[in-house]
Amino acid sequence: MSALLEIHGLLKKFGGVTAVNQCSFEVQEGSITALIGPNGSGKTTAFNIITGYLKADAGTIAFRGNTIEDPNPASLYRSGLSRTFQQARIFPELTVLENLVVASSFSWKGLFGSRVSVGDRERAMETLSEFKLTKLADYQASELSYGQRKLLEFASVLMSDPKLVLLDEPTAGVNPVMIETMEKHIRSRHAAGVTFLIVEHDMQLVMRLCNPVIVLDRGAMIAKGTPSEIQSNPQVLEAYLGS
Amino acid sequence: MSRAGIFRAVAFFGILALLPFGISAQWIINALIFTLMYAALASGWNLIGGYAGYPSLGHAAFFGFGAYFFGIIFENSVGNGYSPFLILPVIGIIAAILSVPIGYIAMKTRADVFAIVTITLLFIVQTLAFNLRGLTGGAQGKGIAVPPFDPAIFARPFYWAMLVLLLIAMGISLYFRRSKIGLSLSAVRADEDKAHGVGVQVTTVKLVAFGLSVSIAAMAGAVWAYYEGFIYPQFAVDPLITIGMVLMTFLGGRATLWGPVLGAFILVPAQQFFSYEFGATQFYLLAYAAIFLIIMLVLPRGILPTINDRIRTKAKLAAEVSR
Numbered sequence A: 001m002s003a004l005l006e007i008h009g010l011l012k013k014f015g016g017v018t019a020v021n022q023c024s025f026e027v028q029e030g031s032i033t034a035l036i037g038p039n040g041s042g043k044t045t046a047f048n049i050i051t052g053y054l055k056a057d058a059g060t061i062a063f064r065g066n067t068i069e070d071p072n073p074a075s076l077y078r079s080g081l082s083r084t085f086q087q088a089r090i091f092p093e094l095t096v097l098e099n100l101v102v103a104s105s106f107s108w109k110g111l112f113g114s115r116v117s118v119g120d121r122e123r124a125m126e127t128l129s130e131f132k133l134t135k136l137a138d139y140q141a142s143e144l145s146y147g148q149r150k151l152l153e154f155a156s157v158l159m160s161d162p163k164l165v166l167l168d169e170p171t172a173g174v175n176p177v178m179i180e181t182m183e184k185h186i187r188s189r190h191a192a193g194v195t196f197l198i199v200e201h202d203m204q205l206v207m208r209l210c211n212p213v214i215v216l217d218r219g220a221m222i223a224k225g226t227p228s229e230i231q232s233n234p235q236v237l238e239a240y241l242g243s
Numbered sequence B: 001m002s003r004a005g006i007f008r009a010v011a012f013f014g015i016l017a018l019l020p021f022g023i024s025a026q027w028i029i030n031a032l033i034f035t036l037m038y039a040a041l042a043s044g045w046n047l048i049g050g051y052a053g054y055p056s057l058g059h060a061a062f063f064g065f066g067a068y069f070f071g072i073i074f075e076n077s078v079g080n081g082y083s084p085f086l087i088l089p090v091i092g093i094i095a096a097i098l099s100v101p102i103g104y105i106a107m108k109t110r111a112d113v114f115a116i117v118t119i120t121l122l123f124i125v126q127t128l129a130f131n132l133r134g135l136t137g138g139a140q141g142k143g144i145a146v147p148p149f150d151p152a153i154f155a156r157p158f159y160w161a162m163l164v165l166l167l168i169a170m171g172i173s174l175y176f177r178r179s180k181i182g183l184s185l186s187a188v189r190a191d192e193d194k195a196h197g198v199g200v201q202v203t204t205v206k207l208v209a210f211g212l213s214v215s216i217a218a219m220a221g222a223v224w225a226y227y228e229g230f231i232y233p234q235f236a237v238d239p240l241i242t243i244g245m246v247l248m249t250f251l252g253g254r255a256t257l258w259g260p261v262l263g264a265f266i267l268v269p270a271q272q273f274f275s276y277e278f279g280a281t282q283f284y285l286l287a288y289a290a291i292f293l294i295i296m297l298v299l300p301r302g303i304l305p306t307i308n309d310r311i312r313t314k315a316k317l318a319a320e321v322s323r
Helices: A043-050 A073-078 A096-101 A108-112 A118-130 A146-160 A176-191 A203-209 A227-231 A234-241 B003-022 B026-051 B059-073 B083-106 B111-131 B156-178 B180-197 B202-228 B239-252 B259-281 B283-298 B303-322
Strands: A003-014 A017-028 A032-036 A058-063 A081-083 A164-168 A195-199 A213-217 A220-225
Touching: A003 A043, A003 A195, A017 A043, A017 A058, A017 A195, A017 A220, A032 A043, A032 A203, A043 A058, A043 A164, A043 A195, A073 A081, A073 A146, A073 B180, A081 A146, A096 A118, A096 A146, A096 B180, A108 B180, A118 A146, A146 A164, A146 A176, A176 A195, A176 A203, A203 A227, A213 A227, A213 A234, A220 A227, A220 A234, B003 B026, B003 B156, B026 B059, B026 B156, B026 B180, B026 B202, B026 B239, B026 B259, B059 B083, B059 B111, B059 B202, B059 B239, B083 B111, B083 B156, B083 B202, B111 B239, B156 B180, B156 B202, B156 B259, B180 B202, B239 B259, B239 B283, B239 B303, B259 B283, B259 B303
Parallel strands: A032 A195, A032 A213, A081 A164, A164 A195
Antiparallel strands: A003 A017, A003 A058, A213 A220
16 A cells, blocks of 8 residues: 555644644555544644645645645646535535536536536436435535535535545534445445545544544644554543543 | 527517617617616626626726727727627627736635725726826717718617627526536535635636626627717716616526516616606605615515525425325
């Protein structure tokens, strides 16, 4: 296995607060890596920097072996790095199908072509059927439940056939059945060759799904290991319980 | 497009195209020209302000640009009177090209900041129109040669020119609704950062929408200048023109095909009626404002979206009852 994503010396300050402090870690190809840590430990900030939504003050990011000079969300997405957001950001005024189509691959011809081309529709319907959302294809996304929205956002960022998917709290605020559904879809995509980096607070899910687990505290990595190693790591316990 | 939609469009444009043959009263044709002009302007504004969600207040700058561009070329002669209309596409294209750097900079900002940035553009162009006296004639205004049309039907060519502009604007609007670029614009309007993150070419689609939008405004400005025959900076680059197209779009319904047209067909005649009834006392502005208050209270999203929602809710209820 080789590192699909390498983060080195990442630094981000907001005024006097250091959100990410000399953070370095890697995500191995083919893994489901978890990124955990107490609130405010810099997980989402790290996500935002990796995906080009925030500019780092220092540090380097390499994806598929190439250092990314000027991270830009659109080009990263097209090169195979997708992400979802904590609050399930979908396009409420578009239909479920259109939410997938708008995230499909870009071409100049396609841009000036029809709203939902035959090829785009086929691919989108395939993904929707994988996620058992076919019946909802023509519903407005605003009519979906919160859990369904999370599922839709996950499904839509798969339209670029990503190598690496960053999920920001995929199961926060959804019901237990939906957590299982989400887990099932992560596993099946993982089996199909997608690498995952997941920020998650549901420790049971993290422990049964992810390996390795990376722990951040105050913006820096304090531990990395298998779920059982992490569970018995005194530094991790202290970070979570405080001193 | 559904069969009903095609029928509606053909009937609408067919009736409007034939209307001048049945109306001899000059003041009615005059009012219709302004109605069509605002319908075209509002439909054009809707491309960027409605579909993309970027509320430009600078469109009157491009309207004025078109007016002066036309005025400067045809100051002395307009030939047979019809050939100047052929320059309109050129004016539209030049405005679209100019809009690229302007839009690129202005669309670094969003929402209310974008509105303010674009309204400064309007005042810059107005100041230029006042001060570049060699070109624009400054505050003394600029005359345009009078076309040798038959006085009895003098206004007809301008009427049809405005109608064609409306047709073009609605054609682009329809195209936006049915193309992936329109889908991308809807995504930009809903959540631009997220759209960027799923690979949408946000800058490109915004610039295309802005360019097409202002080219309609510039062409309408040129026809307006030709029709008026004499242009002044304060009327050619007038904040009221910008505000008019924005309010009409809001009234009829943003990001809809017929909303801006409906808004123009309600507001322009209403404005003319009120200014005729209360003109001397300026009370017409109050009456105008009152209409808006009522609309904002009763139909905050505009007429068409509100009606569509009601129909959809009713259909849903009916479906549930029959189940």
